Amino acid sequence: MASTEQQSPATPPASTGGTKTSRWRSRAFRGLAYQVILVVVVLLVGGYLAGNTLENMRVRGIQSGFGFFLQPAGFGIGESMIEYDSSEPYWKAFVVGLSNTLRVAVVGIVLTTLFGTLLGIGRLSRNFLLRTLCTAYVELFRNVPVLLQLLMWYFVLTDWLPDMSAALNPVTGFFLSKNGLSFPIPVWSAGHFATLLGLGGGIAAAWWHARRARHAFEISGAQWPVLWPAIGMLVAGTLIGWLVGGMPGAIDMPERGELNISGGGAVTPEFIAVTMGLTIYTAAFVAEIVRSGIQAVPRGQSEAANSLGLSRAQNLRLVLLPQAMRVIIPPVTNQYLNLTKNSSLAVAIGYPDLVSISNTTLNQTGRAVECILVMMTVYLVLSLLTAALTNWYNTRMAIKER
């Protein structure tokens, strides 16, 4: 076939002899034919699979439909940020699972960003030891499967740590044991409202100051200090709010009892293992991205900034970072997404995330298709949302050529 076509001109209209052959050889016609074939094949395969599935479900007596989501779930969930008990419907269990997934994702993303950035800068340090140490970290942790790391941390946390009755107490108020980490939390009281209001006021004042400073700079070129006054406004606002609210200071400290630790906030070893494992793994990738992003800014940019008389801080803030960020942000968002998707491995150590809840529901009800569809849809929506955000950011940050 290929050898006959080689003779024909590549673009329509084909001018050779008989009209019949030239019609067949025209690119437009073949394009249409390919597409029709693809659509028909996809429909046929899809129809075949769907038909088999329905037939199988009929044979095995599996019911279909999403109605079961309203029935009581009948299983408890180890940890939840939302009120939940086993008599509540399946959809509520899924919401709890999603909230647990997001909790790991948000905490993991914040920690990964901090840790990964430090490591990435450390890899560029002039200090040989620091540089080597950061490189060793990156090479060590990104080359071992994340599932293995999660399992390992979970084992260490639940097997090597002492029982709750003999919990480690490294810092006052913090207890670490097989049952997780307990830590002090402030007790909520009405006075904290005023504190929050004060913080809000501080933020507003700082924002207003920054705006005025930029305005002044644009008009006269005068450079007002921004960072320290802004921090001062935040602190002052919070402090005033706290004073006005009557200085609420009650803190719920965890206390060691006969057999267990009571009071305070607590996180389970499952949560710690998942968050820690994902952070340690993903930080290695973020470090590489940060390093290559900083290295991507040509040295001439720094030299130009120096020759303009910018200070080191100004150079970093006005010249280096904006250019490095443009390179760093898209792949880092990708890593955030990876972290969120990898949090699904929590199912291996029994942290009740979305996948874990779907799996339990699937085993209880046998509704494989529905459970897996819901699970996939949720992750897909999260991914698409992130992608949309990244695209918006990229358009905003793209170099505007005039």
Place this chain on the structure above:
Amino acid sequence: MAAANAMRSLIAARPAPPRTAGSLSWLRRNLFADWKNTLATLLVVAVLVDWLPFVIEWGIVDAVLRPDNAACRALEHAAACWGVIAEKYRLILFGRFPFAEQWRPLVGMVMMVGLLAVSCLPRMWNRWLPVAWVVLFTCFFVLMRGGFAGLSFVETAQWGGLPLTLLLSTLGLGAAFPLSILIALGRRSHLPAVRAFCIGYVELIRGIPLISVLFMASFMFPLFMPPGKTPDVLLRVFVGITLFAAAYLAEAIRGGLQAIPKGQFEAADSLGLTYWQAQRKVVLPQALRMVIPSIMNSFISTFKDTSLVTIVSLYDLTGSLGLALNGDANWRQFYFEGYLFIGLIYWIGCFSMSRYSQWIERRLAADAV
């Protein structure tokens, strides 16, 4: 006038620039450049002095190497018990494969690693390499399954350990490769239906975690088949991994396709090549060469990702560690050493692949000049 004065007075001699060669100067530049640098050096040294002796004592000096359960338990985790590896390595490396027959996966694995090493050499890249891989996989399957010439039959459910990890990652990626080329080409096609289908596929797969694909493979694929037929669990998982890897690989290849200058397409057109001839003879050879490092990255990811098949109860390297230790109350407490052992195996694989990827990138860049 001031300028004239200034002209007349001599500028004081500046100190000579510091030496930049020699070990002393290296130390000054890399460890003690200024007070911050010195502080960092001291901090790192302090941490190392604090930790290194402990790590060495724990892992080497005080560790028990013999498969002696009593001695290991007596350590109470104060030192490593490598005895667990000495005791269980056959189970960890080969899973549930019948003990007396484990030379078969060993031979298969050695052949596979050998061909993998050969495939890394650019001068072996010719049309015989894919043929060699097809032959290898056939031999591997025949050897593992047995059931002829005195070799006992071993069903796929009993395959496990490192050979399974290697099989899933190489065969998974090998099968994903042709698929991903089609998807990458389709994504750049002028035909709207083809393009939409390919974009939809890639974005769908990249948006969901591998574990959900594996769940689909183990719970939904049986429903897809005609009633009464249940495909082999290994085959289902293999299909899942292939479909997943293909989407990522397609994106890597698309990167290469985008980097091909437009003139190449036009040149192919002006020579009268058909679409497929142009792709095969002009576009793909250049594009694939360009994305070899990305393909290596996909390979590393797939190699690590195969550990997830543990969750759908296949006994790959990670799964067979659980198999070896979970049921044995005597050795179960030494999981950590087990994790370190298989972690080392994964690490050696991934690290050597990433080093190879860097080497081939430099080499190809040199070739291109």
